[in-house]
């Protein structure tokens with residue numbers, strides 16, 4: 466694994482699922498970690514314990530990424546604790562699935578607020594210090610449905626398509642000061658977010674995946690660990706699918 470020794474990373478939504486796997490993976494590569502979560506203090510504390518067990522520093526920060534002041538405070542607390550932020554992984558996300566005809570305004574607004582505005586809020590908050598220090602890496606968690614769409618997920622697909630546009634724009638705006646911005650687009654990954662699928666739909670979905678299995682949070686974390694490392698120093702504005710071939 467490429468070393469992240471001496472680097473500091475913020476992982477939003479790092480208390481569970483993909484974010485927790487990313488936090489552990491970056492810590493295993495040598496980074497100190499700030500874990501953000503919105504309500505899962507116990508889960509965040511468990512991840513923190515694992516990371517401290519690896520000999521790394523770890524701070525947990527509660528905050529709602531959809532609130533600009535919370536995003537700003539997250540970055541400020543990270544800098545106060547560790548001196549600087551080298552890596553931001555914008556991973557926090559939610560779903561509120563329904564067909565367009567039945568989707569409520571509340572469900573539309575919630576998903577756009579957390580997934581898209583939340584990603585913007587944290588990216589904006591970290592941009593100034595990263596531009597000042599002339600370096601940094603930002604990873605935004607998109608989804609293959611932001612590329613291909615998915616019935617029942619108009620709000621979620623729109624939020625993730627927005628994240629892809631935001632990623633490409635930020636990559637162009639920040640590149641001249643040495644800040645790279647990329648997106649990772651997972652397919653179907655087994656986490657709390659996907660655990661409630663009925664078995665008929667889940668069998669159909671598995672059959673559509675060329676590699677024949679659902680993804681694990683670690684599969685996504687491995688790609689994030691590569692993208693934030695110096696091995697990816699010439700990659701920016703890219704969207705990497707991690708989907709077992711589902712959206713080939």
Ligand code: NAP
Pocket residue numbers: 477478479480481482483484501502503504505506508528529530531556557558559579583606607608609650651652653654655656657658659
């Ligand atoms: P998950 O298991 O449901 O975990 C979601 C995480 O986001 C939790 O840590 C949660 O914190 C945090 N979070 C939710 N709302 C937040 C807010 N307003 N502010 C701060 N943190 C918040 O989800 P996951 O499956 O790991 O998904 C992680 C990311 O990958 C999401 O962006 C998701 O859209 C994307 N993704 C997932 C899949 C998949 O198949 N699982 C596929 C494509 C993309 P609490 O513990 O405090 O609730």
